[in-house]
Amino acid sequence: MAKQSFTLNVNGKDHRVRVEPDEPLLWVLRDNLRLTGSKFGCGVGICGACSVLIDGVARRSCCIQVANVSQGQKIITIEGLGTLENLLPLQKAFVDYTAFCCGFCTPGMIITATALLARNPSPSREEIIQAMDHNLCRCGSYINIIEAIESFVKDQRGEKSE
Amino acid sequence: MSVSRRQFLKAMGGAGLLYAVRFAPGSEPQDKTYDVFPMDIDDDECVAAILDIDYSEWIVLGPDGKVSIFTGRTELGQGLKTVLAAVVTQGLEIPQGKLTIVQGDTELCPDDGPTTGSSATKYVGWGYWIACEKIRADLISRASRSLGIPVSELHYRNGGVGRKGTRNVLKGAFELGSGQVVKLSVDPRASSSNDKTYVDLGIPNVNAKKIVTGKLKYVGDLYIPGVLYAGWLSQPYHPKQTVLKSTDLSAARAIPGVKMVEVIGGRVAVVAERYNDVLKSLDAVNAEWSVPQRSEILQLEEESRSRAELFEVKEQEGNVDAGLAVSDLVVSETYTTQYTTQAPMETDTAIARMEDGGKRATVWASSQHPHRAREIVSKFLGIPESSIQVIGMPLGGGFGGKTSNPVTMEAAGLARFVEAPVKLIYSRKDQFQLRGRFKAACVIDLTTGVSANGKMMARKIDIIHDMGFGTTNTYTIPHTLTNVYHADWPFKRAVSRGTSFVQTCFAVESHVDMVAAALGIDPLEFRRNNVRFQAFVSLLDVCAEMIGYYNSQQGPNSGVGMAIVNHGGSQLGAVAAEVKVNPSTGKVTVKKICGAFDIGTVINRNTATVGIRGAITWGIGYALYEEIILNGHRTETEDLMAYHIPRFSDIPPVEIAFLDNYQPGSPRGCGEMPVIPTIGAIANAVYRAIGVRFYSTPITPEKVKKALQGA
Ligand code: FES
Ligand code: FES
Numbered sequence: 001m002a003k004q005s006f007t008l009n010v011n012g013k014d015h016r017v018r019v020e021p022d023e024p025l026l027w028v029l030r031d032n033l034r035l036t037g038s039k040f041g042c043g044v045g046i047c048g049a050c051s052v053l054i055d056g057v058a059r060r061s062c063c064i065q066v067a068n069v070s071q072g073q074k075i076i077t078i079e080g081l082g083t084l085e086n087l088l089p090l091q092k093a094f095v096d097y098t099a100f101c102c103g104f105c106t107p108g109m110i111i112t113a114t115a116l117l118a119r120n121p122s123p124s125r126e127e128i129i130q131a132m133d134h135n136l137c138r139c140g141s142y143i144n145i146i147e148a149i150e151s152f153v154k155d156q157r158g159e160k161s162e
Numbered sequence: 163m164s165v166s167r168r169q170f171l172k173a174m175g176g177a178g179l180l181y182a183v184r185f186a187p188g189s190e191p192q193d194k195t196y197d198v199f200p201m202d203i204d205d206d207e208c209v210a211a212i213l214d215i216d217y218s219e220w221i222v223l224g225p226d227g228k229v230s231i232f233t234g235r236t237e238l239g240q241g242l243k244t245v246l247a248a249v250v251t252q253g254l255e256i257p258q259g260k261l262t263i264v265q266g267d268t269e270l271c272p273d274d275g276p277t278t279g280s281s282a283t284k285y286v287g288w289g290y291w292i293a294c295e296k297i298r299a300d301l302i303s304r305a306s307r308s309l310g311i312p313v314s315e316l317h318y319r320n321g322g323v324g325r326k327g328t329r330n331v332l333k334g335a336f337e338l339g340s341g342q343v344v345k346l347s348v349d350p351r352a353s354s355s356n357d358k359t360y361v362d363l364g365i366p367n368v369n370a371k372k373i374v375t376g377k378l379k380y381v382g383d384l385y386i387p388g389v390l391y392a393g394w395l396s397q398p399y400h401p402k403q404t405v406l407k408s409t410d411l412s413a414a415r416a417i418p419g420v421k422m423v424e425v426i427g428g429r430v431a432v433v434a435e436r437y438n439d440v441l442k443s444l445d446a447v448n449a450e451w452s453v454p455q456r457s458e459i460l461q462l463e464e465e466s467r468s469r470a471e472l473f474e475v476k477e478q479e480g481n482v483d484a485g486l487a488v489s490d491l492v493v494s495e496t497y498t499t500q501y502t503t504q505a506p507m508e509t510d511t512a513i514a515r516m517e518d519g520g521k522r523a524t525v526w527a528s529s530q531h532p533h534r535a536r537e538i539v540s541k542f543l544g545i546p547e548s549s550i551q552v553i554g555m556p557l558g559g560g561f562g563g564k565t566s567n568p569v570t571m572e573a574a575g576l577a578r579f580v581e582a583p584v585k586l587i588y589s590r591k592d593q594f595q596l597r598g599r600f601k602a603a604c605v606i607d608l609t610t611g612v613s614a615n616g617k618m619m620a621r622k623i624d625i626i627h628d629m630g631f632g633t634t635n636t637y638t639i640p641h642t643l644t645n646v647y648h649a650d651w652p653f654k655r656a657v658s659r660g661t662s663f664v665q666t667c668f669a670v671e672s673h674v675d676m677v678a679a680a681l682g683i684d685p686l687e688f689r690r691n692n693v694r695f696q697a698f699v700s701l702l703d704v705c706a707e708m709i710g711y712y713n714s715q716q717g718p719n720s721g722v723g724m725a726i727v728n729h730g731g732s733q734l735g736a737v738a739a740e741v742k743v744n745p746s747t748g749k750v751t752v753k754k755i756c757g758a759f760d761i762g763t764v765i766n767r768n769t770a771t772v773g774i775r776g777a778i779t780w781g782i783g784y785a786l787y788e789e790i791i792l793n794g795h796r797t798e799t800e801d802l803m804a805y806h807i808p809r810f811s812d813i814p815p816v817e818i819a820f821l822d823n824y825q826p827g828s829p830r831g832c833g834e835m836p837v838i839p840t841i842g843a844i845a846n847a848v849y850r851a852i853g854v855r856f857y858s859t860p861i862t863p864e865k866v867k868k869a870l871q872g873a
Contacts, residue, residue, distance in 0.1 A: 020438070043589060046801060098771070140780060
């Protein structure tokens with residue numbers, strides 16, 4: 001398959017890449033744009049480690065061919081959320097609640113939770129579990145992840161956590 | 163090579179005062195050998211290597227109060243770096259910003275053995291705490307000599323030595339011995355004489371901000387100029403049972419971007435520009451494999467028995483036959499367990515680059531033991547270890563599966579072949595098939611004799627296992643005998659979180675409940691009457707209280723079960739599980755887990771808690787879901803759909819208690835032990851819920867449905 005040019009809007013900027021049209025978005029983000037926060041965990045859409053936001057919806061970048069990203073769609077990766085110096089409140093909650101061990105699943109978890117909170121700012125525990133259930137964490141940090149999301153929700157509502 | 167030790171120390175601003183720390187030999191517990199048993203290369207050789215590991219760690223006190231520590235152990239997510247940072251900043255009273263921790267680089271760090279989750283905290287963290295104590299004492303005596311002030315009038319504070327009662331530092335640590343090397347022998351079993359309470363700071367993981375912003379670099383996230391991707395063709399049968407008969411590689415070679423398609427060591431390898439090219443090329447390979455002869459794997463129990471050879475006699479006390487003869491009641495049962503695998507989220511990955519016309523190599527690895535990786539790369543390439551640098555990156559999970567690291571050697575071999583740096587990433591299927599290293603399935607026969615008043619008199623255990631095993635010394639029994647048999651299976655074997663105590667503990671703790679049932683005694687009462695250590699009574703009572711053992715009004719098909727473990731003599735735990743069984747679907751839902759643990763000093767409550775919860779998650783997976791399903795010689799479970807690792811919806815509320823009357827002493831780690839009793843607790847809860855005993859794990863809906871329909 002011959003290489004073609006594509007323009008991808010990632011983290012607020014347009015990027016021009018030349019790749020084969022059937023390249024998974026994950027590898028374009030990683031290899032061409034060096035945005036390595038999105039991880040390869042399975043390559044077949046099961047684990048969620050590669051999750052990115054496309055127009056605000058959490059999608060598995062390992063299963064999206066670059067040719068199927070439409071012009072104008074806005075892609076946000078973990079690098080497009082807070083920075084080291086300036087974490088977003090949800091990222092801060094993940095830190096405060098030690099919502100990881102090895103951290104390999106974490107970018108995908110944060111992306112998926114971000115999408116959930118955008119469509120449902122005040123999810124119940126059941127709703128969190130349902131929305132996150134296809135993101136896998138082998139270290140088993142699940143409870144801490146739920147606690148982090150719940151504390152974020154409480155803070156947003158202006159309630160004091162604890 | 164990137165940066166040599168000398169260059170690094172120079173960059174630190176001079177050699178400084180170097181303390182080489184040697185952890186006392188023999189301070190590793192028995193179970194350690196099982197923890198780290200690397201299976202791939204040559205078992206005997208690995209065990210020998212483990213036994214003469216030199217537990218050296220380095221602490222360098224540099225100018226301007228800077229401290230660097232060098233450890234060969236890597237970051238697995240167990241929070242080692244966090245623990246070390248907490249211990250050393252407190253132990254030497256220096257701010258976080260002055261501390262540099264260098265991990266897992268064979269060029270910079272000493273070989274201090276394989277990294278296993280609990281041992282890292284157990285030995286390394288506490289070893290450093292004791293080492294800091296010795297360093298302070300050494301600096302005080304150095305200052306005393308150089309200042310002519312008696313030791314009794316000096317104290318250590320804030321990175322230097324000063325006169326007691328003053329706040330000034332008279333001599334900084336660096337000035338007291340720059341350029342010198344001091345050897346310290348440290349026994350990580352020792353208790354601390356520091357009057358400061360130990361280090362439960364609840365400090366956040368030092369990598370935390372990098373993790374949540376996607377900035378922490380794992381090995382796959384590195385880009386070496388000119389690097390190519392590589393992959394192996396997966397095999398239809400288990401690697402040890404099949405050979406490649408013929409291949410047609412022409413279509414695979416015609417894929418754009420492909421640099422190499424070859425049969426190497428009986429397997430088909432592809433190297434290409436992009437990862438996607440590798441996948442496409444592998445898809446286009448035409449290969450024919452030999453079909454294995456015997457379909458032995460289907461009859462696990464029968465096959466195990468027919469192959470079993472006595473390997474070791476353990477736990478021999480009294481006379482077990484005589485004990486059974488005088489018992490009022492004797493119960494005999496057989497339990498079996500399944501094959502499982504580690505399945506870390508980061509598949510095995512390595513980058514290799516040949517340098518200097520093939521005379522040197524640098525390998526970036528996701529490894530629990532970078533020095534071991536260097537050894538196998540050296541053997542494979544036939545160049546000396548001194549010409550190879552392995553840089554251990556943080557791991558996206560290891561769980562015992564990344565100790566011997568064949569992926570590093572394969573990447574190096576491919577890099578040499580194509581004369582370019584190579585990034586080899588195992589696919590998820592490779593992780594199940596090509597790699598195919600499974601935690602052993604077991605057959606366990608148990609016979610226990612008890613007196614009419616509920617005291618254990620005698621117990622005989624026969625374990626058929628295909629590798630090392632652990633027993634759990636939990637009960638007082640006058641007459642015991644444990645025979646360990648080996649049955650050689652055609653798989654490569656491996657350990658995983660929880661070690662081989664997992665299988666034994668499931669069987670023993672299920673059996674204990676069945677003996678109690680035969681006696682008509684409540685299983686909790688029965689345990690309280692027979693446990694070996696008083697601490698177990700407290701742990702059981704705390705668990706019973708948390709789960710509401712006595713007062714719970716469980717509905718139909720619901721039940722509570724308990725189990726205990728003694729992990730290597732230093733970690734005790736009790737777990738209670740509440741389950742509900744759906745009789746029409748057969749699904750077992752865990753409603754709640756409560757765990758009480760005596761794990762000594764808790765260095766960091768945050769990492770300890772997330773570690774224990776994670777371990778309980780593993781216990782749930784092992785008890786209910788995880789199983790490598792073998793169909794003839796094929797592994798049917800080759801993705802994370804078929805191999806069900808626990809997910810959010812599988813995890814109940816978990817309550818954890820630490821035994822609060824612990825003695826101050828060395829911390830003992832906790833990322834593995836809670837896996838073990840969780841399994842027996844769930845099995846016992848299922849028995850209480852529906853009155854059916856499951857003699858094999860995992861307790862799947864199919865097994866439950868079948869049992870209920872048969873009943
Ligand atoms: S890597 Fe995309 S879902 Fe697993
Ligand atoms: S934190 Fe390791 S996989 Fe989730």
